[in-house]
Amino acid sequence: MSHTEHVDSHAEYNKPRLFLVSVIALATAGMAASLRADVASDLQRVFFDPINKAHSTQMIGSFLGIPFLGFAFTIAIGSPLLDAIGMALLLPMCAVCFILGTLTILFASHFVSGPALYSTIWAGALIMGIGWGLVETVINPLMTTLYADNKTGKLNALHAWWPGGLILGGLLGYGLGAAGVVWQVKLALVILPSIVILLLCIGVKYPPTERAAAGISMGQMFRELLNPMFLVLFASMFLTAASELAPGQWVDLALTRTVHMQGILLLVYVSGIMFVARHFAGPLSHKLSAIGLLWISCLLAALGLVALSLANSPVTGVLAATVWGCGVCFMWPTMLATASERFPRGGALLMGLMGTAGTLSSTFVLPLMGHVFDTKKIQLAGSEAAFKALSGDALNDVLAQASQASFRAVAILPAILLIVFGCIWLYDRSKGGFKAVKP
Numbered sequence: 001m002s003h004t005e006h007v008d009s010h011a012e013y014n015k016p017r018l019f020l021v022s023v024i025a026l027a028t029a030g031m032a033a034s035l036r037a038d039v040a041s042d043l044q045r046v047f048f049d050p051i052n053k054a055h056s057t058q059m060i061g062s063f064l065g066i067p068f069l070g071f072a073f074t075i076a077i078g079s080p081l082l083d084a085i086g087m088a089l090l091l092p093m094c095a096v097c098f099i100l101g102t103l104t105i106l107f108a109s110h111f112v113s114g115p116a117l118y119s120t121i122w123a124g125a126l127i128m129g130i131g132w133g134l135v136e137t138v139i140n141p142l143m144t145t146l147y148a149d150n151k152t153g154k155l156n157a158l159h160a161w162w163p164g165g166l167i168l169g170g171l172l173g174y175g176l177g178a179a180g181v182v183w184q185v186k187l188a189l190v191i192l193p194s195i196v197i198l199l200l201c202i203g204v205k206y207p208p209t210e211r212a213a214a215g216i217s218m219g220q221m222f223r224e225l226l227n228p229m230f231l232v233l234f235a236s237m238f239l240t241a242a243s244e245l246a247p248g249q250w251v252d253l254a255l256t257r258t259v260h261m262q263g264i265l266l267l268v269y270v271s272g273i274m275f276v277a278r279h280f281a282g283p284l285s286h287k288l289s290a291i292g293l294l295w296i297s298c299l300l301a302a303l304g305l306v307a308l309s310l311a312n313s314p315v316t317g318v319l320a321a322t323v324w325g326c327g328v329c330f331m332w333p334t335m336l337a338t339a340s341e342r343f344p345r346g347g348a349l350l351m352g353l354m355g356t357a358g359t360l361s362s363t364f365v366l367p368l369m370g371h372v373f374d375t376k377k378i379q380l381a382g383s384e385a386a387f388k389a390l391s392g393d394a395l396n397d398v399l400a401q402a403s404q405a406s407f408r409a410v411a412i413l414p415a416i417l418l419i420v421f422g423c424i425w426l427y428d429r430s431k432g433g434f435k436a437v438k439p
Contacts, residue, residue, distance in 0.1 A: 013207050015146050019154075021200040022139040023161045025094055028193040029132040030165020031172075032098060033067070035187050036125065038173030040064060042183035043121065047109065051118055059118055063125050070129025071136070072359045078137040079352025080221070087206040091138045095197035097131030102190045128190075136355050141348040144340040145210045151436070152290045152337040153282020159333035160278035163271035170268055210340075211347025214438075224346035225353075229424075230339065234357055236420055237335050239413040240294070241358030242365040243301045244328035247308070247410055258400045259317030266317060270325035277329040284330075289434050290338045293330055295421040298414035300327030305411035309404040327414065332358060341436040365410065372409040377402035 040060050048059045078090060104124030112120050139158060147154040169189075176186050207213065211221055224230060259266070285293050304324025311317040339346070339354050380398045381387035390398060428434040 013146065013205055017200065017204060018142060018146065018206070019158070021091065021197060021204070022142060022158055024193055024200065025091065025135045025197050026139060026158065027161040027165035027168065028095075028098060028190065028197065029135050030162045031169035031193065032102075032128055032132070032165075032190045034166050034169025035173050035190060036067070036128070037064060038169070038177065039183040039187050043105075046183075047117055047121065051115060063122055066122055066125045067129030067132060068359050070126045071133040072356045074130045074133025075137045075352045075359075076356040078134060079141075079348040079355075080218070082137060082141060082348040082352075083209055083212045087138045087142060088201075088204070090134050091206075092198050092201040094131045094134035094138070095194040095201075097127050097134060098194040098197075099191050101125065101127030101129075101131060102187060102194075106184055106187060137348070137352060140336050140351045140355070141209045141211075141340075142206070144337070144344075144351070145207050145213070148210060149436075150282055151340050152285035152293070152334055155333035155337045156278040156281030156285075156330060160275045162332075163274040163278075166271045167268060167275065170271075209347050210344055214344070216345045216347065220345055221347050221349050224343045224350060227343060227346075230343050230346065230350060232420065232424075233335065233339055233342075234353060236417055237354045237357040238361040238364075239417055240298070240328075240331040240335055242361040243298070243305070243410065243414045244331055245358070245361065245365075247305060247324070247407065258403050259311050259314055266321045269318065270321050270328075273322065273325035274329040277326065278333065281330050281334065285334065285337075289425065289428060290334050290341060291421055291425045291428060291434065294334055294338070295418060295425055297327050297330050297334070298417040298421060300324070301331070301414040302411050302418070303327070305407050305414070309407035309411070341434075344437055365413075368409070373402045373406040376405040 040063065043063065044060045052059070078085070082090065101124045104127060105121050108117055108120040108124065140155065143154045143158055144151045172189060173186050281293065288296065300323055304320055304322075304327050307320035307323055308317070311320045335358070336351050336354055339350050343350050377398050378384050378387050380401055381390055387398065
């Protein structure tokens, strides 16, 4: 397919509107994630403590974690079926899931009580996670189809709105909380942009995916899974996502006592960096190539994680977070774009599997960070009994050093990828530079 044919074949589609609804859908997913985290303590106090106070924190952890699982399974199952079911159905369905999941949580106590109440709220969070999975099932292949000549730039610009949604939800939750607004109103805000998504989806025509438009069969799509280079990228996605998502979840818990400021403020700051920087990924990828951009990202991420492990003041904390944020900001969308540029025959399936790998990475890495933290604190104290006897400044000092050790442990992940992406980058340059593969 020539460049001219590609442009003409998509002239009938309303690209600005499709991009806008994709942006709103992803921002809504980010906003929902922030607001769920914001109301978690209210759910624990109002509902979970009366059910089982001894394990209510574990229940909250499950509530916050289940959307990631819903996302992972939805995108893994939905991606290969995208062309069969159609974007026109799946994208508005994400809004339906956001609304249904939110209403399930809001009104759970009106219909059930006791242990069934926890299960119902958990189910509401799962439905919201399915909505998030449907968003990325559709918007990633949609962007690579509409903007086949600028996949890295457009995917990064689109994915700027994930941190954008996190920031919006975080600020709304904080502001309304300070004003004394009840948690139900805060969570219900998710419904408003979901309605906008439904309205924008009315009457919109969606293109077939790049793979389907090229006449690539399902069998050929699945055969791309066996390509050794895809397997390298798939494994690398675990490490790039773990370098971003796991430390992001760990920041407030681990760094607040070491940098002497609320760790969540660092996360909001980093989200701001990601929002701005992702709009410049297109020019950077054209200059460096997508793999070159990933190599630079991994270098900064590794240095940033080491710096976060050494930070001991608000100033050093912000400086370290800046380096880490500049490193991880391009990783997720650029990994998706790289898979699509190199394996367009894999279509939505390969992009979906990349997203699944990225989301599941935190499931493995967060427990690892917790293990490093617990092991280090006992080692520093001398024994488990000695640690239990600590209090005051001595306890805080041990916990601070354990926090730093957990960040140093994760720094090895992007450092490993310096070798992987470095080899691919050098190979591409030896061939005169990488050119995106046409399906």
